Amino acid sequence: MTEEGSLEKDAPAGRRGWVSWTLFLGIGIAIVSLVLLMLRPSSISADAAITIHSYNNGQLEWHIVDYPATVLAGNTFQLKLTDAAGAPVEGAQLDIKLEMIGMVCGDFDFSLGETAPGIYSGEGVPLMPGLWKASLTIIGDGDSVITRTLKAVY
Ligand SMILES: [Cu+2]
Incomplete structure (x- = not known):
């Protein structure tokens, strides 16, 4: 009974998994981009006028x-x-x-x-x-x- 119920909820659970995976990937890409941006020499602050x-x-x-x-x-x-x-x-x-x-x-x-x-x-x-x-x-x-x-x- 309970196993059947969890099987029926498999589809929405799979979608939730996909959403969190996308979110995880997005955050990962954001962090990597930020690190790359910080490592770029052009992000060293320039002298004043x-x-x-x-x-x-x-x-x-x-x-x-x-x-x-x-x-x-x-x-x-x-x-x-x-x-x-x-x-x-x-x-x-x-x-x-x-x-x-x-x-x-x-x-x-x-x-x-x-x-x-x-x-x-x-x-x-x-x-x-x-x-x-x-x-x-x-x-x-x-x-x-x-x-x-x-x-x-x-
Ligand atoms: Cu150049």
Whole structure:
């Protein structure tokens, strides 16, 4: 009697099993996607629009004016160089290399021009959305290299 009853309820029980299996699979996929997303290098948080760096005896304020940067467009990088006394450093030669972190999709190199005493400006073009590393070389200043990260979006 009871066995017969459980047999009759077999169909809805099977559907419940199927529903919970689908749910289990869905949650599993969600967890795996989340882990993969967290492992992606592009999910490392990028630096803010303005970063402050010290180099030799001076200080550098590195401002990416439109932030996050736009992919395949010129983004203004404005750098302010001051010496230990806080005076502008004039006549410096600054080159920046942009490269995507964890990818080999291509680098972008550009030079900066001095627009005011100690203020240098140039246009950087990220090639893809995601996390980029910018390496600044201060030519002549022992060719010191300063790096920061930046985010690029469409
Ligand atoms: Cu890339």
